[in-house]
Amino acid sequence: MIARPHTPVVRSGISYWVDSYRTMVRFELINLRTFLAVALVIQVMTGAGMAYLYGFYMGDMPVTAQLFIVTGIPALALVPIGLVMVPGSIMLHKIRDTYDFIWSLPVPRMTSAAATFTVFTGLALPGTLIALLVADVYYDVTLQWSWLFVPAVLLTSLMATSVGFAVAHAIPEPRYTNLLTNIVMFMAILFAPIVVPIAQFPEWWASVHRVLPFYHMAQVIRDSLSDGLVESAGASWAMLSVWTVVAWLLAGWVVGRRK
Amino acid sequence: MTVANAAALPAKRAGVGHWMSSYRAMLRWQLTDMRLLLPMTVLVQLLSGVGLVIGFGLLIPEMTQRLALYLSTGAVVVSLVIVGVIMGPQLIAQQKASGSYDFMWSLPVPRSSASAAWVTLNASIAIPGMLGALVAAILRYDVAFDVTLMVVPAVGLTLLTGTLLGYALAHGIPKPDITQLISQLLIFVIFGFSPVSYPIENLPGWLATVNEYLPFYPMANVVRDSLTDGIATNVGRSYLVLSIWAVLASVISAAVLRRRK
Numbered sequence: 001m002i003a004r005p006h007t008p009v010v011r012s013g014i015s016y017w018v019d020s021y022r023t024m025v026r027f028e029l030i031n032l033r034t035f036l037a038v039a040l041v042i043q044v045m046t047g048a049g050m051a052y053l054y055g056f057y058m059g060d061m062p063v064t065a066q067l068f069i070v071t072g073i074p075a076l077a078l079v080p081i082g083l084v085m086v087p088g089s090i091m092l093h094k095i096r097d098t099y100d101f102i103w104s105l106p107v108p109r110m111t112s113a114a115a116t117f118t119v120f121t122g123l124a125l126p127g128t129l130i131a132l133l134v135a136d137v138y139y140d141v142t143l144q145w146s147w148l149f150v151p152a153v154l155l156t157s158l159m160a161t162s163v164g165f166a167v168a169h170a171i172p173e174p175r176y177t178n179l180l181t182n183i184v185m186f187m188a189i190l191f192a193p194i195v196v197p198i199a200q201f202p203e204w205w206a207s208v209h210r211v212l213p214f215y216h217m218a219q220v221i222r223d224s225l226s227d228g229l230v231e232s233a234g235a236s237w238a239m240l241s242v243w244t245v246v247a248w249l250l251a252g253w254v255v256g257r258r259k
Numbered sequence: 260m261t262v263a264n265a266a267a268l269p270a271k272r273a274g275v276g277h278w279m280s281s282y283r284a285m286l287r288w289q290l291t292d293m294r295l296l297l298p299m300t301v302l303v304q305l306l307s308g309v310g311l312v313i314g315f316g317l318l319i320p321e322m323t324q325r326l327a328l329y330l331s332t333g334a335v336v337v338s339l340v341i342v343g344v345i346m347g348p349q350l351i352a353q354q355k356a357s358g359s360y361d362f363m364w365s366l367p368v369p370r371s372s373a374s375a376a377w378v379t380l381n382a383s384i385a386i387p388g389m390l391g392a393l394v395a396a397i398l399r400y401d402v403a404f405d406v407t408l409m410v411v412p413a414v415g416l417t418l419l420t421g422t423l424l425g426y427a428l429a430h431g432i433p434k435p436d437i438t439q440l441i442s443q444l445l446i447f448v449i450f451g452f453s454p455v456s457y458p459i460e461n462l463p464g465w466l467a468t469v470n471e472y473l474p475f476y477p478m479a480n481v482v483r484d485s486l487t488d489g490i491a492t493n494v495g496r497s498y499l500v501l502s503i504w505a506v507l508a509s510v511i512s513a514a515v516l517r518r519r520k
Binding site for chain 2: 045049050052053054055056057058059065186189190191195196200201205
């Protein structure tokens with residue numbers, strides 16, 4: 001009787017992929033556990049804090065202006081997660097030299113990417129909702145909730161996470177990523193039509209924002225929370241989808257690359 | 260013969276002459292130390308000062324002369340304190356984290372000359388930033404400033420209090436992580452929750468009261484008083500509160516400077 005030699009698991013197929021994906025989600029959650037708590041605090045502070053702060057700067061505002069601020073807050077709260085914390089977590093791996101280790105794990109690399117998208121997209125939801133509720137309480141406006149709010153927040157969050165992921169992997173030097181995320185925050189808070197109508201911006205700057213994602217993030221969410229502020233959000237849905245797909249293509253290329 | 264003997268002795272480490280030459284040496288030291296950071300610092304200054312003036316201008320639909328004056332004088336104050344209160348403590352926290360902090364204190368110069376050099380360096384970075392914010396405001400909103408001689412004590416006191424506060428914060432707190440955290444929080448406090456760039460009436464009552472006792476609103480109020488006409492009120496009280504903070508920060512800084520391990 002000769003014992004049958006131990007056969008290694010076949011490393012391909014859908015069930016293997018799903019299995020690896022589940023493992024990587026767990027891995028990411030455990031790996032980032034303290035980071036995730038900090039992220040939630042930062043997100044609520046950015047979202048809700050900025051809601052108060054805009055009010056302090058602008059003083060008495062007409063109801064429409066207040067409604068613009070409140071409906072812009074969810075998009076503003078999603079920027080720090082996708083475009084700052086995601087690149088930050090990848091940057092940390094590079095600085096601590098654990099980056100190559102992650103890639104050496106015996107799972108398909110795309111499952112690692114998919115796990116990052118899942119964890120951060122999910123993480124962004126409670127903070128976004130809290131920020132929106134805090135803003136809603138502070139300002140005296142009535143929101144017109146529609147079911148579109150859920151897909152709007154999910155797509156916005158997925159887009160931001162994907163872009164943050166792709167860019168952080170594509171830029172080899174973590175310090176440049178850090179500089180870039182600071183610029184992004186600054187742009188989102190002061191120079192983007194997230195909490196104000198785009199018509200208020202000079203024409204050339206408004207056309208820049210028709211290409212950048214910030215304006216579209218705000219538009220799809222605003223459309224799902226109000227009546228009459230957004231004429232048509234179709235173009236914004238399309239733009240966000242384009243940004244997401246381009247980010248995935250970039251991520252696919254960067255992740256598939258070998259040294 | 261006596262001349263040769265005197266030359267063999269080490270230089271005397273006391274007196275005004277020694278202090279002055281130590282001060283010059285430390286100024287050169289700190290400039291050299293910061294040479295790579297200086298472009299970044301200037302960028303932060305420009306973004307925070309000019310960016311504040313222009314950025315909020317984009318967000319506020321109908322800019323009035325009064326609001327423009329608030330924004331631009333607020334930007335001046337932010338330029339004056341951002342290096343001292345926020346960047347300074349972060350630099351020192353990094354020195355502590357990387358272990359070069361004790362080496363700095365071991366240099367054979369009076370510690371007070373090192374802090375005087377830091378105040379000087381801060382002023383020379385902050386004042387161009389302040390002028391940039393003023394020029395941006397004039398170009399963008401066509402605001403009319405009404406500059407009085409009070410600008411000298413107002414800017415001087417703001418700069419000194421800001422730098423000393425940052426100094427006390429950086430040297431007084433042993434853990435660099437906590438210093439980093441506080442300075443991050445202060446960014447929020449200065450930009451958002453202190454009426455530096457907007458009228459204090461915009462705040463809810465209790466927050467306005469808190470700000471009467473914190474240093475940032477008085478800084479803005481005295482600077483606003485020296486640059487504009489008629490929008491700053493209760494300036495005497497602001498000078499008083501600010502002076503108390505300046506004294507407090509100097510006492511803490513002095514205590515920290517004298518401390519030995």
